[in-house]
Amino acid sequence: MRTYTSVTFSDVKITGPFWSERLDCVLSRTIPSQHQKLVEYAMLDSLKLPQPAPPLTIARNVHNFTTQIFWDSDIGKWIEAAAYALSHRRDPLIEAQIEAIIDDLERAQAPDGYLNCWYLGREPQNRWTNLRDNHELYNAGHLLEGAVAYFHTTGRDRMLRVMMRYMDHIAEVFGPEPGQKKGYPGHQEIELALIKLYHATQIRKYLDLATYFINQRGAQPHYFDIERDARGEPVAAFHQKTYEYNQSHKPVREQTKVVGHAVRAMYMYTAMADLAAELGDASLEKTCEALWEDVTRTRMYVTGGFGPSASNEGFTGDYDLPNDTAYAETCASVAMVFWAARMLNLNLDDQYGDMLELALYNTSLAGLSRDGTQYFYDNKLESDGNHQRWDWHPCPCCTMNVARLVASVAGYFYSVAEAEVAVHLYGGAEVSLPVAGGTVRLSEVSDYPWSGKIAITLDPQGTEAFTLALRIPGWAKGASARVNGQSVPIQTERGYFKLHRAWAKGDVVDLMLPIAPERVYAHPAVRQDLGRVALRRGPLVYCVEQQDINCPVAQVRLPATAALSQDWRADLLGGIMVIKAEGARVDLTAWGQSLYQNHPPPVVPSPLTAVPYYIWCNRGPNPMQVWLKE
Numbered sequence: 001m002r003t004y005t006s007v008t009f010s011d012v013k014i015t016g017p018f019w020s021e022r023l024d025c026v027l028s029r030t031i032p033s034q035h036q037k038l039v040e041y042a043m044l045d046s047l048k049l050p051q052p053a054p055p056l057t058i059a060r061n062v063h064n065f066t067t068q069i070f071w072d073s074d075i076g077k078w079i080e081a082a083a084y085a086l087s088h089r090r091d092p093l094i095e096a097q098i099e100a101i102i103d104d105l106e107r108a109q110a111p112d113g114y115l116n117c118w119y120l121g122r123e124p125q126n127r128w129t130n131l132r133d134n135h136e137l138y139n140a141g142h143l144l145e146g147a148v149a150y151f152h153t154t155g156r157d158r159m160l161r162v163m164m165r166y167m168d169h170i171a172e173v174f175g176p177e178p179g180q181k182k183g184y185p186g187h188q189e190i191e192l193a194l195i196k197l198y199h200a201t202q203i204r205k206y207l208d209l210a211t212y213f214i215n216q217r218g219a220q221p222h223y224f225d226i227e228r229d230a231r232g233e234p235v236a237a238f239h240q241k242t243y244e245y246n247q248s249h250k251p252v253r254e255q256t257k258v259v260g261h262a263v264r265a266m267y268m269y270t271a272m273a274d275l276a277a278e279l280g281d282a283s284l285e286k287t288c289e290a291l292w293e294d295v296t297r298t299r300m301y302v303t304g305g306f307g308p309s310a311s312n313e314g315f316t317g318d319y320d321l322p323n324d325t326a327y328a329e330t331c332a333s334v335a336m337v338f339w340a341a342r343m344l345n346l347n348l349d350d351q352y353g354d355m356l357e358l359a360l361y362n363t364s365l366a367g368l369s370r371d372g373t374q375y376f377y378d379n380k381l382e383s384d385g386n387h388q389r390w391d392w393h394p395c396p397c398c399t400m401n402v403a404r405l406v407a408s409v410a411g412y413f414y415s416v417a418e419a420e421v422a423v424h425l426y427g428g429a430e431v432s433l434p435v436a437g438g439t440v441r442l443s444e445v446s447d448y449p450w451s452g453k454i455a456i457t458l459d460p461q462g463t464e465a466f467t468l469a470l471r472i473p474g475w476a477k478g479a480s481a482r483v484n485g486q487s488v489p490i491q492t493e494r495g496y497f498k499l500h501r502a503w504a505k506g507d508v509v510d511l512m513l514p515i516a517p518e519r520v521y522a523h524p525a526v527r528q529d530l531g532r533v534a535l536r537r538g539p540l541v542y543c544v545e546q547q548d549i550n551c552p553v554a555q556v557r558l559p560a561t562a563a564l565s566q567d568w569r570a571d572l573l574g575g576i577m578v579i580k581a582e583g584a585r586v587d588l589t590a591w592g593q594s595l596y597q598n599h600p601p602p603v604v605p606s607p608l609t610a611v612p613y614y615i616w617c618n619r620g621p622n623p624m625q626v627w628l629k630e
Helices: 016-040 068-089 092-108 116-120 136-154 158-173 190-201 202-215 223-231 260-281 282-298 330-344 351-367 396-408
Strands: 012-014 414-417 419-424 429-435 438-446 453-461 466-471 480-483 484-490 496-501 507-512 517-520 530-536 540-545 564-569 576-586 603-612
Touching: 012 016, 016 068, 016 092, 016 396, 068 092, 068 116, 068 136, 068 396, 092 136, 092 158, 092 453, 136 158, 136 190, 158 190, 158 202, 190 202, 190 260, 260 282, 260 330, 282 330, 282 351, 330 351, 330 396, 330 453, 351 540, 414 429, 419 429, 453 466, 466 507, 480 517, 517 564, 530 576
Parallel strands: 419 466
Antiparallel strands: 012 429, 414 419, 429 438, 438 453, 453 507, 466 496, 480 484, 480 507, 517 530, 530 540, 540 603, 564 576, 576 603
16 A cells, blocks of 8 residues: 655645745736636636537637637646645635636536536537547546645635536446446546545545546457447547557556657556555556656656657657657646656655656746746757747646646655655755654755755654655765764665654754756767757756857857856846856858868857756747757
8 A cells, every 4th residue: 555645735835945936926927827818718708608609719620629628627727726826825816716617617517417518518419429539537637636726725625526526427427337338538637636536535436436447448349449439430530540649559557668648648657656556556556667667768858858749749769859849748747747756655766756856847847937927838959949938829738737736846845654754855845744653844944956955954743763764866976964963874775865763853954965067968879869968957957048159059069078167147037057168169250151061160169058948938039959069
């Protein structure tokens, strides 16, 4: 059964400057601006079920599909993000907006509990006829996550009760018994939401329903084939052509390669890891470990991005990691954070903590602009200047996803076991936890990720001896520690430094994680990065933007012998640490007009400045590269 449990976001107070600024931004700028967009694009009006239904706001595409079908999910994610932000600081206006949405959901819900506003308003006769494509269960999952988050923050259970009625309906429709549909989601998500509902209510049938959806996926005869034939639809009409796209090509325990749509995959793996922990399911745990190894060793960008292909919003082949056409959807990295957190609860191993941190601080965080109102859907690692942020999208999933991740970041700092507290992230956070027969209050103070100087003060109340497990990131070479001023040797167990003792009020653990600029190289099989180098400082990957150098980005070189230095720039983008080096550039002054010559152009010294990848394109679109020619 479960060894570690993540500490709920609402129980943790973020105090450090880095994440406090992002939380304030999401609460004061992102959530209000997103609500304005929900109004502007008539998404909230869709909950009111006007009759007759108005013309589509988003026209059907060549596949006869409109993203308007999953507007419910975007509203659910907005409620979830807003609820997380309200945990940081309550806001009466935002709470009133959520309550108004709940009013509409209550009125829209069918007598049998069904609640999908697309189907209720436009094609009620087609409920549960196209799980493969039309996102009914996906929508339900995101609305459910919003309800659970709002309940945790405010204690109000009205939306939770609405969604429980819907889940009860779904549990009647789907399952192994005669007369029940043997289906499962085309877009995975409801599985992890159901587990959250189980944790909030302790009602077992919700856990059982999540288990059913995972166990049934890919079983033969294939449900999506049965469903397709019942619709009278030709096989060729499925534009993705393969069930690898939605990871239903085989039962989940037989899957060893990460394939298809990246976000669907990560959501499914999150639920699988959650169920493995909850049920003590060794086969699911083993499958998760195999899939983890595959994706992190052969299919991951250095920035913690996933899925190079726009055509399936997902994966292609091993080591296929193009930079200028990278898709690396923001949602996929957000979902990787979810998965990594669940893997940590299965097995306290720094490979999961390091991955959580990498995806969080780089691709995920890049998805939200510094002012909190613009976004990246895809995250390239090289741009000619045409890639830019947008303020909305016909498929606004990433807007809400990055907002809900940033707003809930407090929920990824700590896990707790019977006699152990594990610290996964640093950056300033306070929490009171039940452990070892009592409680302990932890106060972690740091200026992470800019500084690796970390102080943790403990205040135990009635506890027996317990273990404090501190993650030592894989990049942290030469970490040191002191307890109450006395040096203690660091010995790690799977990357965690474990201190077991009878703790006393006022005990202080000082941890020093040396953070310095360093080079990173890709596996030689990643052909796009051969002869190139990337820069990293602590958890942050860096890039070079055109604005910071005196030549075109494509002509920049970083010699292997060039020393790297760092410089705190309080005047730049709200205060960031930049990396500097004596780089080089191609000198074209003597090249002339010839397209080709029989000698290379000279390379001359040129200063180089790199900024954190997450902050790029906040000074307007401009050329950028993560991987530099060496």
